[in-house]
Amino acid sequence: MRHNEEVHQLFIDFKKAYDSVMREILYKIRIEFGIPRTLVSLIKMSLTETYNRVWVGKNVSDKFPIRNGLNQGDALLPMLFSFTLEYAIRWV
Secondary structure (H helix, E strand, O other), X not given: OOOOOOOXXXXXXXXXXXXXXXXXXXXXXXXXXXXXXXXXXXXXXXXXOEEEOOXXXXXXXXXXXXXXXXXXXXXXXXXXXXXXXXXXXXXX
C-alpha cells in the first residue's frame, strides 16, 4: 500500500439520477464517446418535445414540457444512463 495518494469519492443519488440528467449535456457526451452523429440525432429526436400531465383526483393538468431527465420505461434508458454515469466517473 502506498501512502500520500489522492483519493476521490463520487456520491450519486440514484433515486433522482434519471430525473436529473440534462439532455443537452447527454447529447454532447454521446458525441464525445464516439457515437455516430446520426444515432445521436435519433436519440435526440426521441427525447425532444416530450410532455407530461398530472392527474390529481379527477382533474388532469394541462400538458407541460419535460426538458431534463430520461423517459421512464424507455428501452434506451439503461444505455443512456450508463453513458452519463461513465462520463461522470471519468470527469472526476
